[in-house]
Every structure is written in C-alpha cells, then in structure tokens.
Amino acid sequence: MTASLIALDWGTSNLRAKLLDASGRVLEARSTPGGVMAVRDGRFAEALLALVGDWLQQHNCPLIASGMIGSRQGWREAPYLPCPASLDQAAAALTRIDLPGGHVLTIVPGLRCEGDDGVADVMRGEETQLWGAGLPTGSCCVLPGTHAKWAWVGEGGRIESFQTFMTGELYGLLTQHGILGRLMEFGHADPQAFRAGVRLGLAEHASASHVIFAARTAGLMGTIAPRGLPDYLSGILVGIEIAGATKRGRPQTVTVLGDEALAARYESALQVAGIACRLAPEDATTQGQWLVAQRARLLR
Amino acid sequence: MTASLIALDWGTSNLRAKLLDASGRVLEARSTPGGVMAVRDGRFAEALLALVGDWLQQHNCPLIASGMIGSRQGWREAPYLPCPASLDQAAAALTRIDLPGGHVLTIVPGLRCEGDDGVADVMRGEETQLWGAGLPTGSCCVLPGTHAKWAWVGEGGRIESFQTFMTGELYGLLTQHGILGRLMEFGHADPQAFRAGVRLGLAEHASASHVIFAARTAGLMGTIAPRGLPDYLSGILVGIEIAGATKRGRPQTVTVLGDEALAARYESALQVAGIACRLAPEDATTQGQWLVAQRARLLR
Numbered sequence: 001m002t003a004s005l006i007a008l009d010w011g012t013s014n015l016r017a018k019l020l021d022a023s024g025r026v027l028e029a030r031s032t033p034g035g036v037m038a039v040r041d042g043r044f045a046e047a048l049l050a051l052v053g054d055w056l057q058q059h060n061c062p063l064i065a066s067g068m069i070g071s072r073q074g075w076r077e078a079p080y081l082p083c084p085a086s087l088d089q090a091a092a093a094l095t096r097i098d099l100p101g102g103h104v105l106t107i108v109p110g111l112r113c114e115g116d117d118g119v120a121d122v123m124r125g126e127e128t129q130l131w132g133a134g135l136p137t138g139s140c141c142v143l144p145g146t147h148a149k150w151a152w153v154g155e156g157g158r159i160e161s162f163q164t165f166m167t168g169e170l171y172g173l174l175t176q177h178g179i180l181g182r183l184m185e186f187g188h189a190d191p192q193a194f195r196a197g198v199r200l201g202l203a204e205h206a207s208a209s210h211v212i213f214a215a216r217t218a219g220l221m222g223t224i225a226p227r228g229l230p231d232y233l234s235g236i237l238v239g240i241e242i243a244g245a246t247k248r249g250r251p252q253t254v255t256v257l258g259d260e261a262l263a264a265r266y267e268s269a270l271q272v273a274g275i276a277c278r279l280a281p282e283d284a285t286t287q288g289q290w291l292v293a294q295r296a297r298l299l300r
Numbered sequence: 301m302t303a304s305l306i307a308l309d310w311g312t313s314n315l316r317a318k319l320l321d322a323s324g325r326v327l328e329a330r331s332t333p334g335g336v337m338a339v340r341d342g343r344f345a346e347a348l349l350a351l352v353g354d355w356l357q358q359h360n361c362p363l364i365a366s367g368m369i370g371s372r373q374g375w376r377e378a379p380y381l382p383c384p385a386s387l388d389q390a391a392a393a394l395t396r397i398d399l400p401g402g403h404v405l406t407i408v409p410g411l412r413c414e415g416d417d418g419v420a421d422v423m424r425g426e427e428t429q430l431w432g433a434g435l436p437t438g439s440c441c442v443l444p445g446t447h448a449k450w451a452w453v454g455e456g457g458r459i460e461s462f463q464t465f466m467t468g469e470l471y472g473l474l475t476q477h478g479i480l481g482r483l484m485e486f487g488h489a490d491p492q493a494f495r496a497g498v499r500l501g502l503a504e505h506a507s508a509s510h511v512i513f514a515a516r517t518a519g520l521m522g523t524i525a526p527r528g529l530p531d532y533l534s535g536i537l538v539g540i541e542i543a544g545a546t547k548r549g550r551p552q553t554v555t556v557l558g559d560e561a562l563a564a565r566y567e568s569a570l571q572v573a574g575i576a577c578r579l580a581p582e583d584a585t586t587q588g589q590w591l592v593a594q595r596a597r598l599l600r
Contacts (some may be wrong), residue, residue, distance in 0.1 A: 072520075112521075117504050119514040120521050147513070165509045166478075173473040178466075204417050207544030208508030209465045209537065213447070214419040220372075221412075221420050237509065244507030 003027055003059035004299050006052055007289040008105075010069035011035050011125060017052050019059070022299075024290040028055075036068045044075040045099060056103055062298045063099075064289050066108040067125035070095060080112035080122060086158040087131040087288075091295035108292055113161050116248075121164050123149055125285070131157055132288025133257055133280045140251035141280070144168070144262040150245040165241040171234055174212065180233060183219035185226035191268065193228035194235040198272040201239020205247075208240045238269045246275070255280050303327055303359035304599050306352055307589040308405075310369035311425060312337050317352050319359070322599075324590040328355075336368045336375075344375040345399060356403055362598045363399075364589050366408040367425035370395060380412035380422060386458040387431045387588075391595035408592055413461050416548075421464050423449055425585070431457055432588025433557055433580045440551035441580070444468070444562040450545040465541040471534055474512065480533060483519035485526035491568065493528035494535040498572040501539020505547075508540045538569045546575070555580050 002022055009016040013035040019028040034047045048063075049056070056063075070078030078095035094106040110124035126149045135141055139153040146168035154160040175181040197215075204211040215233035218224040224232050253276040256263045263279055270277040281287075293299055302322055309316040313335040319328040334347045348363075349356070356363075370378030378395035394406040410424035426449045435441055439453040446468035454460040475481040497515075504511040515533035518524040524532050553576040556563045563579050570577040581587075593599055 117507070117511070118500060119504065119511060120517040120523070121513070122517055122520060163507070163510050164513045165507070166513055167509055169478055170470075170509055173478055177477045178469055178473055200418060204419070205508070206506045206547055207417070207463070207465075208505070209467055209470055209540055210463050210544055211417070211419060213421070213464045213466055217420040217422055220422060223420070240509055244510055247506055 003055065003061050005061055005290065005293050006055055006059075006063040007286050007293075008048075008063060008065035008069070009067055009125065009285050009289075010065045010074075011067040012037050015047065015051060017055075018286050019052075019055050020286070020290060024287070024294075026286065036071070036074050042075075044069070048099075048105070056101070060103070061300075062293065063103065063105040064094075064108065064293045064298060065105060066128040066285065066289055066292075070107040070110060071124055076107065078107040078109045081109045083111055083113040083162065084154060084158045084160045085111050085127065086156060087291055088295055090127065090131075091292050094292075094296055106293075106296065106298060108289070111159060111162070113163075115161065115163060119163075121162060123162060123164070126151070126162075127159060128288035128292065129257060129284045130159055130288070131291060132284035132286065133255070134284075134287075135255060135280075139255055140253070141255040141257060142245070142266060144256065144258045144266050146172070148241060163245060165245065167237045167241045170212075171237055174215075174233065175230060180212070180215045180229075183216060183226055184229040184233075186230055188227040188230075190228035190231040193224055194231040194265070195268065195272050196224070197232040197235020197237075198239040198242075198269045199235075201236040201241075202243045202273055203239075205240040205243035211240070212236055234265070235269065238266065239272075242269060242273050242275070246273075250275070252276060253278055257284060258282070303355065303361050305361055305590065305593050306355055306359075306363040307586050307593075308348075308363060308365035308369070309367055309425065309585050309589075310365045310374075311335050311367040315347065315351060317355075318586050319352075319355050320586070320590060324587070324594075326586065336371070336373055342375075344369070348399075348405070356401070360403075361600070362593065363403065363405040364394075364408065364593045364598060365405060366428040366585065366589055366592075370407040370410060371424055376407065378407040378409045381409045383411055383413040383462065384454060384458045384460045385411050385427065386456060387591055388595055390427065390431075391592050394592075394596055406593075406596065406598060408589070411459060411462070413463075415461065415463060419463075421462060423462060423464070426451070426462075427459060428588035428592065429557060429584045430459055430588070431591060432584035432586065433555070434584075434587075435555060435580075439555055440553070441555040441557060442545070442566060444556065444558045444566050446472070448541060463545060465545065467537045467541045470512075471537055474515075474533065475530060480512070480515045480529075483516060483526055484529040484533075486530055488527040488530075490528035490531040493524055494531040494565070495568065495572050496524070497532040497535020497537075498539040498542075498569045499535075501536040501541075502543045502573055503539075505540040505543035511540070512536055534565070535569065538565065539572075542569060542573050542575070546573075550575070552576060553578055557584060558582070
C-alpha cells in the first residue's frame with residue numbers, strides 16, 4: 001500500500017486522522033479526544049505525533065488539516081479568506097507549519113463573510129466539508145450542530161455566503177443550565193412534539209426569546225408531557241433557525257450535511273416548512289481535504 | 301402604631317415582608333434569602349414565622365402574599381386566573397392557608413394568557429406589581445428581568461394580555477456557560493456597544509439565534525473590545541425582545557417597572573427603537589398587595 005496524504009479533521013473536541021492512498025481512498029482511520037481544547041501549553045506537535053507518528057515514519061507523506069486547529073486558540077492562526085471563496089483560493093492560501101524530521105503540515109484557512117444583515121460571520125472546517133460534498137451551483141446547504149451553518153453555493157462550488165445559528169448551543173444551555181430543563185424528562189424521542197415545536201418556531205421566529213418559553217408553559221399547562229418537552233424545544237429552535245435562514249430567499253431544496261440523527265431531524269423540520277431536502281454523504285471532510293491538497297500540489 | 305397587614309413578596313430566591321399601617325404605609329420591612337427554592341421539605345410555615353413571627357404575635361393582623369409561593373413548587377398552588385384579569389377578580393380568588401394560632405395567609409393567584417401566537421403564558425407576582433403601579437387604560441408595560449414580562453393594560457387596570465421573554469436567562473446562560481462569554485471581559489459599562497447591539501437586535505430579531513453570534517464574531521474581528529462585548533450581547537437580546545414584543549402593534553409609550561439599573565438600560569434601548577419611555581415607581585408590589593387585601597376585605 002502506498003499512502004500519499006494524512007488528512008486531519010482537527011476540531012475543538014476531537015482530532016480525527018485518515019491515511020489516504022494515491023487516489024484519495026481511506027487506508028486507515030484513527031481518532032482521539034485530543035481536540036484544540038484538550039491540548040495544553042501549545043503541545044500540538046506532541047499530540048499529533050502521538051496519533052500519527054508511525055504513519056509519518058512509515059510513509060513520509062504530507063499532512064493537511066482543517067478545523068479549529070487554525071483558529072487563534074489553535075496551533076497557528078490561518079487567516080480567514082473572505083467570501084465568496086473557492087477551493088482554488090483556499091489551496092493558494094494554506095498556512096504551513098514545519099515539523100521535526102522535515103515533515104510539513106498545511107492548514108486550510110477558515111472563511112469569513114460580511115452578511116448584508118451587518119453581522120460578520122466565520123467558519124472553520126465546514127468550508128472544506130462543503131467543497132468535499134461537491135454541491136451544484138445554486139445549492140443551499142445546512143450543516144446542523146452546536147453552531148449550525150447555512151451556506152449558499154455559487155459556480156464551481158464557490159461559497160458565496162453563509163450564516164451561523166447557535167441552535168445546538170442554545171438547546172444545550174437551556175436544557176442543562178436553565179429553567180426549561182426542570183420540567184423535562186430526557187431520553188425519549190417524540191417526533192410529534194418535535195414537529196409541533198417546528199411549526200411554532202417557524203411561525204413565531206420573530207419573537208424567539210418569547211417563543212422558547214412555550215417549552216415551559218406547555219409543561220406547566222400539561223399540553224405536552226415531560227418526556228416530549230426536550231423534542232418540543234428542539235423543534236422550536238430548529239424552526240426559528242429555518243425561518244431565519246430562509247427569510248431573505250426561500251430555497252426549493254436544502255442539502256443537509258451532518259450525522260445521521262441530526263440530518264433526520266432537519267429532514268423532518270424542512271418537511272414541516274415545505275422545503276425539499278437532500279442528504280449529502282457524511283464524510284465530505286476527507287474528500288474536501290483531498291481536493292485542496294491536490295489543487296495545492298501537495299501530493300507526490 | 302397600629303399595623304393592619306403583613307405583605308409578603310415571596311419569590312424564587314427571596315422572601316420580603318412589610319408591615320403596613322391602616323392606610324397602607326410601610327411601618328417596617330424585612331427580608332431573607334428564604335425564597336421558595338431555599339425552603340426544604342415544605343417547611344414554609346417555619347420560614348414565615350422565623351421572619352415575621354413577632355409581628356404576628358404583636359399585631360395579630362392578616363397576611364397576604366404574591367409570587368412563586370403560589371406555584372406548584374411553592375407552599376400551595378394558587379390556580380392561575382385567565383386574562384383579561386382585574387384586581388377585583390384576583391381579590392375574589394385568593395387561596396387561603398390557615399396558620400397555627402388562628403392566623404390566615406392568603407395568596408394572590410397568578411395569571412395565564414392564551415396568546416394569539418398559540419403560546420400559553422404565565423406570570424406570578426408581576427400581576428400584583430402591575431395593579432399596584434396604577435397604570436392608565438391602554439398602557440403597554442415591561443417588567444425587565446430573568447423572564448421579562450410585557451403586559452397590555454385595559455380599562456380599570458385590567459391586564460388584557462402579556463408575553464414573557466427569556467432575555468435575562470439567555471444573557472446569563474450565554475455568558476456564564478456558553479462560548480460567547482470566552483471572549484468577554486466583564487464588569488465594564490459600554491453604553492455605545494449596548495446601543496449598537498440594540499440596533500442589531502431590533503433589525504434582525506427574525507434571525508435571533510444567528511444574530512446573537514455577532515457577539516462572538518465582533519470579538520474575533522476586533523470590531524468591539526472584550527470589555528464592550530457583555531453590553532453588546534445585552535443590547536442584542538433587549539433589541540430582539542423589544543422588536544418581538546411590539547411586532548403586532550407598536551406602542552407610543554412603554555412604562556418600565558423595575559430596579560433602577562435595568563430600567564435605565566431599557567430606557568436607552570427604547571430610545572434607540574424610537575419608543576417613548578415612562579419609569580414607574582419601584583415598589584408597586586406592596587401597593588398592589590394592599591389594594592388586593594382591601595378589595596378582599598381582609599383588613600380590619
């Protein structure tokens with residue numbers, strides 16, 4: 001086997017490494033909870049070599065990374081590229097780190113976007129995932145999660161603009177630390193309560209900090225059972241997100257890029273909103289890293 | 301001195317007691333952090349007598365309470381009155397608790413409101429405060445706080461409808477437990493950053509979970525200094541609240557009922573929104589309790 005690239009998805013919580021062959025196929029995959037937040041005193045080189053030192057020794061191949069590793073809190077800041085941004089532009093703007101033994105790590109830049117709403121926005125890692133997904137011109141795409149990203153794709157896969165929604169973080173904060181969680185019973189799926197929440201969030205997204213309170217009053221009034229309340233709140237927040245993201249222009253189809261459970265949740269919510277949904281392959285990140293490395297002529 | 305009523309503002313965190321004379325003037329005030337959440341195993345009688353046992357013994361007067369003490373987690377549930385609700389209706393629907401020694405405590409009912417947005421809403425304690433403030437017909441009123449309440453007042457001080465906004469709780473969760481707090485330096489007032497946040501929140505309230513992310517990107521991009529970010533986020537959240545609360549009908553004037561610091565914050569935000577502002581007296585609660593007790597013929 002001939003390895004030609006080590007592709008690193010290095011985020012806040014995890015470091016995921018893949019060893020790729022000369023045609024971009026995954027030969028081996030490893031991961032560790034050694035995300036940016038877990039690395040102490042800037043010991044990024046040690047963390048990296050602990051995971052893939054043997055790969056480097058054996059194959060002596062280049063490394064490419066995307067994600068929060070390129071942030072101010074990461075190994076080295078990889079300056080943001082402004083939107084619209086293409087894969088070619090990213091490949092020409094990689095940040096280079098020389099490693100012991102003559103090895104080289106390159107970091108894909110994150111993107112920034114000056115929204116017409118006056119809100120500057122940023123992403124790190126998702127741009128590579130979007131390029132890897134091979135989205136057609138005119139696509140509208142959502143990457144659900146702690147900070148859900150909505151992206152609009154132009155010609156040649158160029159990322160025209162994007163917006164972040166703090167849906168996942170709000171759900172976590174409200175249920176784990178807030179008063180809404182007190183009436184909830186966790187661990188049960190309730191698709192009906194979820195869809196009811198989506199309908200409410202879509203209709204009343206313009207009073208978001210009011211409408212989330214419905215996840216308390218529905219409990220107090222007994223209109224939704226304690227075990228349905230987590231999905232009700234989740235639905236309200238996803239509804240607020242979809243209505244907000246589509247308020248300047250309603251897409252016919254939205255492509256959902258994410259893990260299976262979250263993608264199914266968004267599929268259901270988009271259905272309530274009357275928007276068609278397409279699911280993208282889950283591991284677009286590696287494909288995107290492979291394409292950037294190719295375009296940057298990192299591969300031998 | 302002749303005392304005629306013990307008025308209790310008994311909330312989640314605190315128990316505040318006032319001894320009133322025959323014309324409703326405060327003879328003496330006491331408080332303790334013995335709110336509903338601090339009382340263990342339902343020992344409400346003990347908590348009450350520890351604070352005002354000597355008043356009862358000396359004056360043998362009736363007691364009236366409003367606030368969370370009438371909730372399901374409180375001493376005894378005082379069923380919600382539906383809106384529109386008048387002070388007279390509340391006075392006719394008091395919940396009675398017999399205390400040792402022949403003393404009687406009455407609890408003012410909370411209110412519920414079926415919003416035309418499909419969100420049921422509730423309040424406990426604020427209704428008494430609103431009645432005590434003596435608001436003219438047609439008033440629109442805000443009580444800022446963890447769960448800010450917006451109320452619309454009809455003839456004779458009747459509360460027509462109201463809405464809760466989780467502004468204070470969201471600010472607390474996002475800054476204390478969320479990622480937004482990481483870039484912030486707390487303890488500095490920045491009225492300019494606050495007003496910039498209000499403008500953004502007012503304009504983009506329909507994408508609330510996106511626009512709060514601006515409190516992160518403004519920090520990342522250096523457009524707002526770390527010490528200005530707390531007030532910037534506060535402004536965004538208050539802007540979202542004002543725009544949401546007034547989206548079905550814009551009041552000419554809003555009356556703000558609350559402590560001085562919060563009231564000043566709302567005064568500034570309403571000015572940015574182009575809405576006139578009136579400040580109501582801070583201790584309307586005692587006045588409201590006095591009026592309910594009078595109307596219920598509790599006084600001797």
